[in-house]
Each structure stands twice: as C-alpha cells, then as structure tokens.
Amino acid sequence: MSEVVEPVEDGAAERPHRAIKSFVMRSGRMTEGQQRGLDLGWPKFGLQLEDGLRDFDQVFGRSAPRTFEIGFGMGHATLEMAAAAPEQDFIGVEVHKPGVGALLNGMLTQNLSNIRVYSCDALEVLRDCVADASLDRLLLFFPDPWHKSRHHKRRIVQPAFAELVRQKLKIGGVLHMATDWEQYAEHMLEVMNVAPGYRNLAADGRCVERPSERPVTKFERRGERLGHGVWDLKFQRID
Template sequence: MSQFTSEQEAAKSGVYVRKIQSFVKREGRLTSGQAKSIEQNWPTMGLKHIDGLQNFADVFDRQASLVLEIGFGMGKSLVEMALNEPDKDFIGIEVHRPGVGTCLSEAAAQNVHNLRVYEHDAVEVIADCIADNSLARVQLFFPDPWHKKRHHKRRIVQSDFVQKLRNKLAIGGVFHMATDWENYAEHMLVIMSEAEGFNNQSTTNDYVPRPEQRPLTKFEQRGHRLGHGVWDLMFERIS
C-alpha cells in the first residue's frame, strides 16, 4: 500500500488491502442447544452490524449508562455483570458463534433484559454502530495476547484503536482491561500511559486491584491457586 496514503484511497483505485485482525475466528462446533438458543433469543437480544448507528435508548426502551464488552467468550461473566448492575445496559461483541449461543442461553435463563449482543468484528461495530461520547465503560477482559513477538501488531490494544475508543467513551467513561499475560499487561500500560485524553485510575500509576464489578472466573481462580497473576488496568477519559 506504499503508493497510497490510506485504505480508502487504495480502495478507490481498486486495490484491496488486507487488514490485520486482532482475532482468529474459530467457529468450533455449534451444539444443538446453542443453535436453538440463537434461533429463539436472537430476535430480542441480537443486534446486526449492517443496521449501522444505534440509538440504544430506543433499543433498551430507557435511558441508562451503557457498558460495552469486547470479546465476551462464552458470556457467563457478562451475563453476571448485567444481572448485578440492572441500572446499566450492556452490549457484548463476540465473533465466536458458540459463545454467542451460550451467552444468549444464559441471559434467557437468568431473565436478563439489559443485554444485547453483536456477532461481528468489534472494530467495525465500534466504528459503525456506537455513537460518539455514549459509553460509560468499555471492557476488554483476557484478549488474545498474541504472545509471539512477530504477532504483537495483532494485539487489539494499540494507539489508533485506543483513540477510536476514546471518541466513543463519554468524558469520565472508563476503559477497563484485564489480562493474565504480564507482557501484554506491560504493553497495555505503555500504550495507555501515552494515550492522549486518558488518566490512569491506579493510585500507583500502573495496575488496579480487581474491581468487584468484574466477576472472578473459574479460570482465574485456578490461576491464583497456581500462582499466576492477573493484571487489571482502568483508564478514565478526561478530555
């Protein structure tokens, strides 16, 4: 793409530029239960990227603080958070279809009404479907660390992505990250400390204790028993 100044310019010239993705879409096997859950619950809890910019006050039929989670996995902790914070509305984004099915099933079983999900690339959903200055919190828990050095460019927490999130967060909104890879935690800390418009909520200017709002997963509990660390970072948008 060296002869072009942007992807848009390349596209206008008929040149396709392959985007670096921060995830690998692993379809896995969709169980009959997951498929049935998607069929039954998608009409009420599913959102489509193709529908573009959303007014979430209309989606949820109320005005409430909006929390966005990127990559919710199987969705158990996301459903738990929505259940524990009924005064907030939650949007989950996940590309793994079995995870979407399980999340919808859990939400329906728990009678959760303040949760909607996208099955799409998070970067595109954030760009096309989320209004500027609308989010109270963005959550990114245990993203793919792309631990090999040659793959670090695929890590989702990069300077340009952080500035895109900044536009979507309201002033005072928080970007909350968590990882069990120390190297990725260090990478996140460097990127966020240098990011314009953010302030670290850590009193030691690095990491914060796990806040009560983030559920402790079985995976994390096992890690603690084995002596593995987990690092939480919370940065507030200040400008």
C-alpha cells in the first residue's frame, strides 16, 4: 500500500526538478490469479485517466459515501474495507500491475462491486477525474517515506498535496494517513497543521489511535512483532 514517486539518481540535483508523482514504476511477474483479475475484472471495474472528469454516482449506479485510496498495493486492505462496508464506494489507484490484478481478482472472487480502479498517477486522477467537494475520505496508507534528508522534497505530503485533497473532500470529509516511519509522521504533522481549511482530529493535536476501519496488514503485523510503531493521522476539511 505504498505510494512513491519517480526515482532520481544520486548526483542529479542539478537536473530540473520533476513533479511529485504518487508512484514509482516497478516490475513484477503476474500470477495466474492476477492475470485473471486483469483479463476479467478490468473491463468491469477499470477506469481510464483519459476519460477525464467522472460522475461517480453514474459510474457506481448510486449515490453513496465515497473513499479515494492512493496506492493500494496488493489490495488486501481495500478488499477488506469494501467487504465490511458494502454501503460505501471505493476508488483505488495503483500503478503496479500485479497489485491491480490482485485487487480485481479479489473483487471477482468475493463478488464485490463497490470498488473502481485506476492504474496511473493518483494525483492526476484527483486533479482531472474527481469533482471538487465530492469525496468523503481520502486514504494514504504507508507512503514511501523518502527517509534521506535530500529526498524529503519527493514526499507526496506537501502543501500542494494538502490543498488538492482539500478541494476534493466534502466539507467534513477526512484525509486519513498512516505511516510506520515516525519522522514521516512528524513531517505530515508539520505540513497538515498549517494547511488551510483543516482540523486535526487527534485530541492532542498529533496522531489518533489506530482507527478500527483501517485493516491491519501483514506488513504491519510483522513490524509490530519487531517493535516498530505505526502512526495514524486524521485531518478533517472544515472549509
């Protein structure tokens, strides 16, 4: 469930700065199930960036609370959330084809129809395909922390990201972020605590307890066994 940005080789600081993206291209072999998901699931549930602004009430065939997820990885948490909340709709974005195939295969296997999928840059989808003030939630779980100081500018959570998300959330809508890198949690707080139009939902103005609606991933369980922490942040759009 990791969104990342394009890699830049060390020593490339003199080159023109690339726009932040929500991914890095990765290769990977497709399993039979993942290929089945792409072959059979994509025609039913896949969406294209080129189609531009969408009426998601029309796409889903109903008006329902709507969640947008950036970087769903292999889709395990997305499937769990969608299965637990059939009255809600989910839009997931991931460029890693095996992950896209895995999510679609899971939808077919579990007979889920409340998810739609993009396989491209999530920030472009937000800008070009999602109407303003139309989302109830935006999820950013375990984004690439770019832990080296010289790479911090590549982190997706920046003032421009906060403003784009604010535009797309409804009043009262929530941006929910989670990270297992404490320094990135601090960075998120620094950006979001001064971002206009938001309220931190943590009682202490920092992080919230792990919300029950966020599934615990296999990766997270392994981290807990090794003594690693996870930080959840929730910010609500207030204007």
